[in-house]
Amino acid sequence: MATLGPSSFSPYPVAVYEGVLNPPPGHALMYNEIVEEEVAMREAAKAMLTRANPTIFPGPQVLYAWNEEAKEKAKLVKRMAQVLGAKIIPMYDYRPKYPKINPAVEINPNHPNLTIWHNRIKACIFVGVHCHYANVALKIIRAETDCFTIAMCGMAGHEDAMITLRDQHVEEMEKFIRIAEEVKRELGK
Amino acid sequence: MQTILDTVTYNRAGQKVVSPDYLLFEAPRTKHFMTGSEAVKEAVKRASVDASVSYPITPQSEAAHLIGELWVEGYVGVYFRGESEFGVMSELAGCAMAGARAITTTSGPGTLRAMENFPMWAGTRIPVQLVLMARGVNSPLSIQPDNLEVSFMLDTGCMIWYAENAQDLFDMILAGFVVAEQPDVHVPVVSVVDGFFVSHTREAIMLPPDDIALPPYNPYKAPMPVIDAEVPPGRFLRDPFVMKSNYISYATHASWQWEVRSAIERSRPYAKHYLRGLAEEFGDPEAEILFVACGTAAAQAKEAVRLLEDEGIKARVLKLKTIRPFPTEELIEATKNAKYVFVPEFNVVGWLEREVKSRLYGLSNAEIIGGPRVAGGMTMPAEVIVHEVMKLTGKEVKHVI
Numbered sequence: 001m002a003t004l005g006p007s008s009f010s011p012y013p014v015a016v017y018e019g020v021l022n023p024p025p026g027h028a029l030m031y032n033e034i035v036e037e038e039v040a041m042r043e044a045a046k047a048m049l050t051r052a053n054p055t056i057f058p059g060p061q062v063l064y065a066w067n068e069e070a071k072e073k074a075k076l077v078k079r080m081a082q083v084l085g086a087k088i089i090p091m092y093d094y095r096p097k098y099p100k101i102n103p104a105v106e107i108n109p110n111h112p113n114l115t116i117w118h119n120r121i122k123a124c125i126f127v128g129v130h131c132h133y134a135n136v137a138l139k140i141i142r143a144e145t146d147c148f149t150i151a152m153c154g155m156a157g158h159e160d161a162m163i164t165l166r167d168q169h170v171e172e173m174e175k176f177i178r179i180a181e182e183v184k185r186e187l188g189k
Numbered sequence: 190m191q192t193i194l195d196t197v198t199y200n201r202a203g204q205k206v207v208s209p210d211y212l213l214f215e216a217p218r219t220k221h222f223m224t225g226s227e228a229v230k231e232a233v234k235r236a237s238v239d240a241s242v243s244y245p246i247t248p249q250s251e252a253a254h255l256i257g258e259l260w261v262e263g264y265v266g267v268y269f270r271g272e273s274e275f276g277v278m279s280e281l282a283g284c285a286m287a288g289a290r291a292i293t294t295t296s297g298p299g300t301l302r303a304m305e306n307f308p309m310w311a312g313t314r315i316p317v318q319l320v321l322m323a324r325g326v327n328s329p330l331s332i333q334p335d336n337l338e339v340s341f342m343l344d345t346g347c348m349i350w351y352a353e354n355a356q357d358l359f360d361m362i363l364a365g366f367v368v369a370e371q372p373d374v375h376v377p378v379v380s381v382v383d384g385f386f387v388s389h390t391r392e393a394i395m396l397p398p399d400d401i402a403l404p405p406y407n408p409y410k411a412p413m414p415v416i417d418a419e420v421p422p423g424r425f426l427r428d429p430f431v432m433k434s435n436y437i438s439y440a441t442h443a444s445w446q447w448e449v450r451s452a453i454e455r456s457r458p459y460a461k462h463y464l465r466g467l468a469e470e471f472g473d474p475e476a477e478i479l480f481v482a483c484g485t486a487a488a489q490a491k492e493a494v495r496l497l498e499d500e501g502i503k504a505r506v507l508k509l510k511t512i513r514p515f516p517t518e519e520l521i522e523a524t525k526n527a528k529y530v531f532v533p534e535f536n537v538v539g540w541l542e543r544e545v546k547s548r549l550y551g552l553s554n555a556e557i558i559g560g561p562r563v564a565g566g567m568t569m570p571a572e573v574i575v576h577e578v579m580k581l582t583g584k585e586v587k588h589v590i
Contacts, residue, residue: 012444016451021458022373060414094413096441110441131372131412132314132448139444155372155410156455 012143015159022157022164029157029164037165037172038179044125044150044163045084045180049187051123051148054086057107059129061154063092069170070128076173077127083180085189086125089115094133109133113144121145126161127152127168134158152176197405200237202264204402209367213360213463216397223394225387228355229294229320230255231396232362237405239266239289242277244299250322250388252294274299278306278319285315288408288415290366294320296384300338301326310377311346311449314413316369316406317377319347320362323484324384325536325565333566334383336484339512340540346449347377348456349513350464351483356394357510358382364463366403372410374456376449381512383485383535385566453514460511467516470523472505477528478578479555481520481545483509485569486533492571497578504578509541517548527555529581533574537564 015032023029028040048054062073081088089107096110103118109129116124124147126134134151138160141149151161152168165172197206207216212235223231229252233241241260243253260268267284271277277293284291295303300321310317321342325335342349350365352358358380365378382388408415461467472494480490487508494504507523509516524530530553532542542559549557561577563569 012440012447014447014451016454017447021455130414132375133413135412135448135451136441136444139447140440144440155412157373159451 012139013160014139020159022159023166025167028166029159029161031162040163040165041176041179042183044165045176045183046187047123047148047150047163048084048086048125048180049184049189053119053121054084054123055119055121056081056084056086056088056125056127057091057129058088058127059091059133060093061130062128063090072170073128073173076170076177080125080173080177080180083177083184087119089119091129091133091137094130107137109137112137112141116141116145116147121147123148123150125150125152126158128154131155131158135160200402200405201266202237202262202402204235204237204400206237206404207401209363209403209463212397212401212403213363216401218395218397221394221396222391223355224389224391225322225355225358225382226250226252226255226389228359228394229362230259231394231399232359233292234259234264234399235397235402236292236363236366237290237402238264238292239406240281240284240291241265241268242271242280242284242291242293243268244271244274244277244295250294250296250384252320252322252388256292256294274303275306278303278310281317282306282310282313282315285310285317286313286416288406288411290316290370290406292318292320292362294322296322297324297326297335297338298330301341304341307342307345307347307377307379312445314375314411314449314452315377316366316375318362318365318369319377319379320358321379321381322384322388323381323535331566334385334485335535335537335564335566336381336383337536337538337540337564339381340536340538342379343513343540343544346446346453347379347513348374348453348460348511349379349381350460350511351509352380352382352387353484353487353508355387355392358387359394359396361464361510363403364460366406367463368456368459370406370410371456371459372412374452374459375412376452376456381484386485457514460514464510466519467511467514468507468509468519468523470505470507473503474505475526476503476505477526478502478504478531479523479527479529480504480506480531480533480574481509481523481541482506482533483512483541484535486535489569489571490531490533490574493574493578496571496575500575500579500584502578502582502584512541512544515544515548520545520548521552524549524553524555527553529578530555530557531561531574531577532557532559533569534560534562535564535569537562
């Protein structure tokens with residue numbers, strides 16, 4: 001259960017108010033440090049390969065065929081899940097659902113902690129989620145769960161995630177998959 | 190997400206699309222003589238604006254009317270009259286939610302009539318721009334400059350920028366769209382200027398050519414999906430967010446509000462670049478007397494610095510260009526050597542004094558003096574500011590007030 005956080009009456013920690021901003025282009029954010037993208041990718045892959053019940057949460061930008069890039073990214077998400085041995089639980093809609101969602105098969109940005117609690121997820125990747133909803137969800141997850149969060153963002157990133165990879169398009173996702181395969185071999189998995 | 194909007198060469202008006210850096214910093218400029226309202230028109234002309242809604246209240250300024258002329262000339266995609274200021278701000282939100290770059294202007298009473306919309310704008314993460322030509326909200330009604338309404342806007346979740354003159358306003362309107370539309374910012378921007386002093390008076394202003402313009406807004410980079418208003422009943426509201434009485438909805442609302450405020454904080458590096466700093470200093474950097482001001486008060490404080498020089502007193506001005514985000518670091522740095530901090534203002538409540546005091550609490554030994562302060566349309570001659578300083582130093586005033 002949430003307690004009063006560092007951001008006054010917010011029950012949630014807010015990275016920006018702790019002085020953590022998104023990384024500049026070409027870099028990544030790991031915890032509160034700006035690092036090379038490859039360093040962050042390796043750490044992200046390691047977290048997904050070593051923590052319990054790793055899960056990818058794809059959002060509408062890769063779930064629906066808006067354009068060719070979205071279709072290509074969707075295939076890469078599937079490939080990524082295979083390499084990481086991760087489950088895929090979609091965030092297909094942003095509207096709140098009452099009385100509650102079915103946490104076994106979906107995640108919702110308004111109460112993402114329910115899905116993480118239900119499935120005992122200890123590492124996750126957000127990909128294709130519109131930035132506002134990713135940010136709302138990541139603050140809640142950070143406060144309410146012990147899940148290691150990785151944001152794979154096509155835009156400027158999400159400082160509330162533990163690892164932020166920014167400007168992630170097809171080429172970068174392919175790079176991440178290659179790195180994940182390497183890390184997997186190194187871990188003997 | 191790569192879209193066709195990333196690669197356009199000409200906008201709907203046939204203007205060549207150039208980078209924001211080129212338009213703001215590199216394009217050759219020529220001198221013109223115009224009012225602040227006309228400067229708004231010139232900025233909108235170069236901003237590839239999709240939509241503008243106006244309410245024809247007088248005597249705010251003719252800025253909204255001039256944007257209408259731009260629509261006739263083909264520079265603005267959609268232009269219509271709202272039924273009230275509340276209608277204007279709501280309709281502008283609709284335009285922005287549908288993916289349009291949108292702008293309007295208002296002032297004092299209209300701002301308050303539309304008030305409910307501003308936090309709604311921020312909560313829906315639309316990067317609309319409001320040019321607020323401040324004229325006060327007091328009764329009896331003032332139609333003269335007074336910036337009391339700005340105090341009501343401070344915590345709406347919008348960025349608040351403050352222009353000193355027509356040149357500032359022109360540049361801020363263009364920079365405002367660029368910063369507000371950054372995917373990780375994407376909240377509204379309110380570009381404030383003191384009504385009448387700036388909106389109605391003519392001054393020299395340097396303008397880039399009018400055959401170049403900002404790249405069009407790309408709504409596919411927005412942090413929320415744009416609506417599809419073509420499919421009724423459809424999602425007229427992108428995400429009907431209804432607070433219900435359970436813990437989870439409170440939690441979401443809390444996170445949501447902090448996210449909006451985080452977005453304003455994320456604007457700092459962009460605003461620093463496109464405004465060339467969130468604040469700027471004028472005068473002797475070693476001076477122990479510091480004026481912290483924005484808008485016309487900053488201009489008058491600069492004049493006061495010149496007059497004080499004649500009296501043998503060193504002083505300087507920290508002009509704040511942004512109020513949200515507040516340039517806290519810049520303020521703390523500027524007050525390091527200061528013994529006295531004056532906050533001259535054009536309103537009765539001293540909202541900037543409150544801001545300055547709260548940011549400096551426990552961090553500065555300087556005495557903070559909330560004033561001089563004028564309201565209801567009074568001017569603030571530089572001599573009035575000088576007089577306040579002279580009272581403090583116990584010196585005789587040479588200048589005639």
